Amino acid sequence: MEGIYLDNNATTRVDPAVVEAMLPYFTEQFGNPSSLHSFGNKVGLAVKKARMQVQELLGAEHESEIIFTSCGTESDSTAILSALKANPERREIITTVLEHPAILSLYSQLEKEGYTAHYLKVDGKGRVDMDEYKRLLTDKVAVVSVMWANNETGSFFPVLEMAELAHAAGVMFHTDAVQAVGKVPIDLKNSKIDMLSLSGHKLHAPKGIGVLYLKRGVRFRPMLRGGHQERGRRAGTENTASIIGLGKACEMALAAMEHENTEVKRLRDKLEAGILAKVPHAFATGDVTNRLPNTSNIAFEYIEGEAILLLLNKFGIAASSGSACTSGSLEPSHVMRAMGIPYTAAHGTTRFSLSRYTTEEEIDRVIQVVPEIVAQLRKLSPYWGENGPSAEPEKDFAPVYA
Amino acid sequence: MWDYSDKVKEHFFQPRNAGPLPEANAVGDVGSISCGDALRLMLKVDPETETIQEAHFQTFGCGSAIASSSALTEIIKGMKLDDALKVSNQDIADYLDGLPPEKMHCSVMGREALQAAIANYRGEEWSDDHEEGALICKCFAIDAVMIEDTVRANNLSTVEDVINYTKAGGGCASCHEGIEEILAKVLEERGETFKAVPVNLHKDAAPKPGKLTNLERIRRIEAVLESVRPQLQRDHGDIELVDVDGKTVYVSMTGACAGCQMEALTLQGVQQKLMEDLGEMIRLVPTRAGSLARATSQP
Structure with missing residues (x-):
């Protein structure tokens, strides 16, 4: 490829090995993973393998905690809207001023619908004030959403600690980790993070595939209802080739x-x-x-x-x-x-x-x-x-x- | 990246008249709050003839801001002050073969710098009367302040009203949510509630088509083009019929329409009108290799 590409936080090139892993799923492996016959069954097994590859990279306890979606934004919206539906009496939501528009635009829309949104301010280096955060964590709050790493500066928020605090206060915690996944080690099973969003195209998988991690036991209300795909939590026929590509990309990211x-x-x-x-x-x-x-x-x-x-x-x-x-x-x-x-x-x-x-x-x-x-x-x-x-x-x- | 014309790129990469002009006797410093760009325009004016002998600029801003500044200095050099004051932001945009709608304010900034510099030369105080808001309608580059003021001044209450008064929302229609929000806000101020009514984007439904002779058909086509011409001319553009070959109608887009970002949309609208009027499938094809071709040839 010509040119010097230093815009990998915008998107990444799909790794050739990822493309190779995907190709059969456009041609001979065209089956619907939900089908009983062998056309579908083999694809179903490949999707299962991909799910486990994602699980491995995230350090998730169960493969069923991985829900495939179409992108990071869908994962974000699904997570936030689910938390609101699951806690209808809670009318406050928390995030930071540095979030991606995938969260900020959603929050501003929710404000128009009557929710009270708290935006944690930051200092000159982009760090939140944890005391302000602790004060806001009340039983009126339905969900906290804080990005793992900022897309513009790359700076981390202390999401592990913030998730602990939310958990102790009985508040659901979501993190938009699209920039962090694949670049820093993540061990969700030993964290109090309830939900996490990732996007395939940020880690050398194709565009149009994302994941919502949902910790087992966290109350959930789907955004898309329909078939039983993703255990009824995200209906719609699976984007099999991209799921398999994402699985491969996660394996490679872990190795790298x-x-x-x-x-x-x-x-x-x-x-x-x-x-x-x-x-x-x-x-x-x-x-x-x-x-x-x-x-x-x-x-x-x-x-x-x-x-x-x-x-x-x-x-x-x-x-x-x-x-x-x-x-x-x-x-x-x-x-x-x-x-x-x-x-x-x-x-x-x-x-x-x-x-x-x-x-x-x-x-x-x-x-x-x-x-x-x-x-x-x-x-x-x-x-x-x-x-x-x-x-x-x-x-x-x-x-x-x- | 933006769809900049070759002329914009050329003026950005090789800006004319850039840098300080120590012997300047007219200086205008202006900025655009909406994007933080700022521009200093320096003129050397001959006091005898009030002619602009030299024009230089320094710009803190994006590619189109720098290109607009460069174009402005080229346009006004040699002009008399009174003539220079007639230069509009559209003239600057035209000189550059058009600017993306989001970037039209760069040309506005150029015109304002010119007014400020001339005011400075004449010892007058220059103040700006133009307020910019968030861009709502990207098809016709119309911002929230403009829509809100128009809604207020004319007691508008529907999206269709807004389209008729400002053009905002009359193109691709994806900004209707934003327009509805403005309407809801203003209506609430005057104690009313906004009620959504379906918007009719295709008015003047077609008369019944009959079997037309070739001549009748071409005349009908010309009549349709004639009916859209005032709208195009308002935006400093025009459309000419070149040929009719079966179901394909060839036209030439001229003036500001040539290379305009909205060309595809404009053509689509005209094609729709032709189809409605003639009651048959029509393919409208621009004969000039304009922005449409540029857009499709880009990787």
């Missing part, structure tokens, strides 16, 4: 776990240090000592992210940005705003997310290209002088805002 946390981490650290050494007025965002091994999010002050991405793209480098203009919505990244990053820096945040396919040569190339691009754009910036930011950037350039 050490590599991810040593070699990938080393390359990420090299990239970050290399860029920061050469580019003045830039800094890494988030909780840099407590984050995913593959993610580096750097704020380049006084320039804008989309412009950076367009120029990187010209050099064949793919990254992503927290700038307003790259999102379709025009809203600057809610993550950067919540962490109090000034907008002259927030708009220039650029996320580099590596994978186990990332090579040393690629990282060296990026370290070489990025400083040139930043310098080129700063020449255009009204906040920038001859050789650095103008004396008092915010004062020297204070535009009239419309």
Whole structure:
């Protein structure tokens, strides 16, 4: 493949071994896993194997705790709506300000429907205040949803501890772990996490497949009712080829776990240090000592992210940005705003997310290209002088805002 | 990534007139709150003739903000101030062969910087009268503030009213939930409750088709195109009939319609009208390799 792909938190390439595992399930193994005859039965067994591969990666106690869905968003919605239906008298819900839109948009819709949503605030590194959290955990709360790792900065939330606290308060706990699964070890059987969402395409499985982990015994109300698939908890004929692909991908992620946390981490650290050494007025965002091994999010002050991405793209480098203009919505990244990053820096945040396919040569190339691009754009910036930011950037350039 | 025209990309990668202009005697600093972009426009104006001799810019913003700034400086160089004031944001967008609807505010920012710079030159105070809200209708780039103001000013109460007054929601219809929310809010303020009524997106149902001669058929086609023309011209575009071959009608999209992001949608709408009017299957094909071709050729 051409180009340098450092946008693995957006999506990953499907591993060729995963594709190979899937292919028979489009052709000769076309049976419906629910069927009694041998066409279906073999597929049913393959789905069972995949379920066990997912179970293994998550450290789940039972394979029946794995429910296949169509994506991370479906898993999130299923989990939250189930908790609400199971606890109709509880009218409060808790999450953090840094969540993915899959949770935030759902929460804001639930607010319109009469629920009270609490959004845990964060500090400059994106850390929640645990005392505030403890105060909010009352018997009025139906569910808490906290992401395992943030998609933009890679920073972790203390989900294991937060799940313990929720459990002690008798509140259901869900975690959106789409960025964490496959990158950090997870051991759900020894946790108090009730529900967890993952998405296949973040770990080298195809798009269109996800999982909801549901701890045995946790009260559940399905979102999709119909056939008996997934033990009646998610009706609809199984996406067999993708399920089998996800199983294979989970097996491979488990095998690569050490590599991810040593070699990938080393390359990420090299990239970050290399860029920061050469580019003045830039800094890494988030909780840099407590984050995913593959993610580096750097704020380049006084320039804008989309412009950076367009120029990187010209050099064949793919990254992503927290700038307003790259999102379709025009809203600057809610993550950067919540962490109090000034907008002259927030708009220039650029996320580099590596994978186990990332090579040393690629990282060296990026370290070489990025400083040139930043310098080129700063020449255009009204906040920038001859050789650095103008004396008092915010004062020297204070535009009239419309 | 955005569907930027080649012209936008070119002006982004090779911006014209970028950087400070020390001898400037007219400076306009403006920003767009909706996305945090900001622009400084610097002009060197000849006091004798009030002609813009030099125009430079510095922009903190995305690709289309930089391209819009670059285009603006190219457009206004050599213009008299009074003529430059007539440059609209649509002119800037047209110069760049169109901007995505979400990015039209970049061209608005350019026009505002120009007004601010000229006000600065003339020693006047420039203030902005234009408020931007969250983008609701992506088909026609219409924001929440505009819809809310129109609903309030005209006592509107249905989604169809909003479509008729603002065009918002008249395209793909996926923003109707957002429009309903605005209606519910404003209606509540005036003590009413919003009641959903079905929206009729295909008005002026077709007259009964008969057997038409070729000439009658072509005239009917022309009449349909004539009926949509004012709408297109309002958006600085146009449509011309090129040929009719059986069930295929070839047209040429010109002006702002050429390369417009909404071209596919516009064509679809016109095709629907043709089918309703003629009572037969019609395939409407643009003869120019525009954004439609660009969209389909991209990997």
